[in-house]
Amino acid sequence: MRRITLLFLTGIILLFCSCRSDFDTVASTGDLTFSKDTVYLDTVFTNLSSSTYALKVYNHSKNDINIPLIKFANGANSKYRMTVDGAQGNQGKMFENVTLLAKDSLYVFIETTVESDNTTPTEFLYTDQIEFDSGANLQKVELVTLVQDxxxxxxxxxxxxxxxxxxxxxxxxxxxxxxxxxxxxxxxxxxxxxxxxxxxxxxxxxxxxxxxxxxxxxxxxxxxxxxxxxxxxxxxxxxxxxxxxxxxxxxxxxxxxxxxxxxxxxxxxxxxxxxxxxxxxxxxxxxxxxxxxxxxxxxxxxxxxxxxxxxxxxxxxxxxxxxxxxxxxxxxxxxxxxxxxxxxxxxxxxxxxxxxxxxxxxxxxxxxxxxxxxxxxxxxxxxxxxxxxxxxxxxxxxxxxxxxxxxxxxxxxxxxxxxxxxxxxxxxxxxxxxxxxxxxxxxxxxxxxxxxxxxxxxxxxxxxxxxxxxxxxxxxLIPLDILGITRTLPPDLGAYQSKPFPK
Missing domain, CATH: 2.160.20 (Pectate Lyase C-like)
Incomplete structure (x- = not known):
């Protein structure tokens, strides 16, 4: 009976702790560091999803912190999606009260699906930012994608x-x-x-x-x-x-x-x-x-x-x-x-x-x-x-x-x-x-x-x-090589006319 009571009390304590994971956190002070200042999502085609890219976020302080908000600068209209430590958030657009333990890190995974209408007409770039916190504590990571129509x-x-x-x-x-x-x-x-x-x-x-x-x-x-x-x-x-x-x-x-x-x-x-x-x-x-x-x-x-x-x-x-x-x-x-x-x-x-x-x-x-x-x-x-x-x-x-x-x-x-x-x-x-x-x-x-x-x-x-x-x-002799360069005589073997290597 004592053993059952002890297990019951232990479960209550663990449940209480798990429900109050943010009990001893302090507010973020804008001192996060990131694995990248800019995440470049390589060329994607219009209307096709990109690969998934990772951003690592570090808390180097001695305190467990609470990040009040992680979201895209373009908000719900952003063509990017993200998960934060496996969580989907609000349709992959916004996350509230994210806990990051002392001397620890979390992963943000980003992907996108973009239409050509969302790009600049001359460069075919789609850009956004991931915003961490707001006001005086606001920190940003740039997102850049080259879109090919x-x-x-x-x-x-x-x-x-x-x-x-x-x-x-x-x-x-x-x-x-x-x-x-x-x-x-x-x-x-x-x-x-x-x-x-x-x-x-x-x-x-x-x-x-x-x-x-x-x-x-x-x-x-x-x-x-x-x-x-x-x-x-x-x-x-x-x-x-x-x-x-x-x-x-x-x-x-x-x-x-x-x-x-x-x-x-x-x-x-x-x-x-x-x-x-x-x-x-x-x-x-x-x-x-x-x-x-x-x-x-x-x-x-x-x-x-x-x-x-x-x-x-x-x-x-x-x-x-x-x-x-x-x-x-x-x-x-x-x-x-x-x-x-x-x-x-x-x-x-x-x-x-x-x-x-x-x-x-x-x-x-x-x-x-x-x-x-x-x-x-x-x-x-x-x-x-x-x-x-x-x-x-x-x-x-x-x-x-x-x-x-x-x-x-x-x-x-x-x-x-x-x-x-x-x-x-x-x-x-x-x-x-x-x-x-x-x-x-x-x-x-x-x-x-x-x-x-x-x-x-x-x-x-x-x-x-x-x-x-x-x-x-x-x-x-084929007079021109594969690059259109005139072959000299006697010709070299292979597809290329010889030339000095770049130093």
Whole structure:
């Protein structure tokens, strides 16, 4: 009985204390400190919620204090929302009588959803302040968000409440067809540089139609999203040379997470899928980042596809995955892919000139270039590789073997490397006789460091100390490099004309 009474009394005391947590607090005197004076919420798109950002608030005094009020300067009309130590407050806008213990801290988490109408017309900034207390004790933390006005493209809701889908073989995926007469956006088959585009799900080009991307177009893909070009349809990516580091005339495909922490994270979205039978596809001056597979080129209708001045980075599987395709590439740069930067599988015909295929993915299974004439389980199992030609290229990476030739009998396997820098440890294999097999290899530089400027940030410029400097053959010259700089003679290997590194 005594034990029960004691437990009862203890519970009463604890309940009383918990109800009077502010019993011994003193009023805030305006001496709070903050982890940041300004919270910058990185670029968000109109009508889409931002990521959540943290602000830490410190009480360095010896007293438990009571903060009478925490609110936004714009009050209930603020486009920001916050939680304070997990509490929602008044719809995430205002908090009263917040206790902060001595020598302790609390977290404020902030996010926003902004419309372009709430921004300044010249800078597209939305700003506010978090106010702590008022009057003489008022303290403020600035909030700044860059808002990018965007066109949102996404699957519609069907009458039964389900989401619009696309048929892919025997399956269906969340997606929709682009409409050249859309009542809201107008011609969805024309991507201009007037606004950014954000795509949810897979956008598909109708058969016999062409999707065109004008210079400076910006397309951001949400998770599990991408673009599909089916049979008889076409894609024309018409980027052009830029004059600044902002790549103002490039066409850019990327994930829709714009904060810096996501700048180099692979696998944020799906792929650009050019299905078998798509036709007259062209790509020029494209920068593609952070996909699962950058370009998935699944054959075509017999027309060779040009890919020029294109950069592909940070893909969980492949930069370019081609199956029995016809591709002619110039000034291509690919890096950091989970399996292969360039994979030419199941035959086809390929020619790459002045291109840099690197792979610094942290796995010994990755390679920069993979070439095969088969796919396991396919019918037929092999197809002719009628040509895989590499001229004035660099094939390099972080591991000892960055090129894999994978062939089976029953189909042709024709390949040739001319004036290339290659990293390979397969010198005992008869398919990799770089010095004594002139049918397949000419003027190969083996296992020499090209001394890229900074591959960690995908900068593959070289200078005159590089092993690739002036080692190219003028027969295969592409007069301008990937940046539009005139190549000197003899040309350098790879996609970049050499220049002194910045100091």
């Amino acid at each position: 965007a066109i949102l493209l996404y699957p519609n809701r069907n009458a039964d409440g389900t989401t619009e889908t696309l048929p892919i073989g025997n399956k269906k995926i969340s997606g929709f067809y682009l409409d050249k007469n859309d009542p809201i956006h107008g011609n969805e088959l024309l991507f201009t540089n007037k606004k950014a585009y954000v795509i949810y799900g897979y956008a598909a080009v109708p058969e016999a139609e062409t999707v065109t991307f004008e210079p400076g177009a910006r397309v951001y893909f949400h998770s599990d999203s991408g673009l599909i070009v089916p049979k008889t349809a076409s894609i024309h990516i018409n980027g052009s040379k830029s004059t600044t580091d902002k790549l103002e005339n490039e066409v850019i495909f990327s994930g829709d997470r714009q904060q810096p922490d996501f700048g180099y994270i692979p696998g944020q979205w799906g792929t650009i899928w050019l299905q078998n039978g798509s036709t007259k596809n062209t790509i020029q001056n494209l920068t593609l980042k952070n996909a699962t597979v950058g370009l998935f080129i699944e054959g075509n209708d017999g027309t060779t596809m040009p890919i020029k001045n294109t950069q592909i980075y940070n893909c969980t599987h492949y930069g370019i995955q081609a199956k029995n395709a016809l591709i002619e590439g110039e000034n291509i740069v690919i890096n950091y892919t989970g399996q292969a930067s360039l994979a030419c599988a199941y035959g086809g015909n390929y020619k790459f000139t002045h291109s840099t295929f690197n792979n610094d993915w942290s796995s010994p299974e990755q390679v920069a270039v993979y070439i095969s004439n088969f796919i396991d389980g396919a019918t037929p199992g092999t197809k002719d590789l009628t040509g895989a030609t590499f001229n004035n290229c660099i094939i390099y990476g972080s591991y000892s073997n960055e090129m894999l030739l994978d062939k089976k009998s029953g189909a042709a396997f024709i390949y040739q490397f001319n004036n290339c820098l290659i990293k390979s440890n397969n010198t005992k294999d008869p398919d990799y006789q770089f010095d004594t097999d002139p049918v397949h290899y000419n003027a190969i530089i083996l296992n020499k460091d090209p001394k890229f400027f900074n591959p960690n940030i995908n900068n593959f410029n070289i200078d005159d100390t590089s092993s690739a400097f002036a080692k190219g053959n003028s027969t295969y």
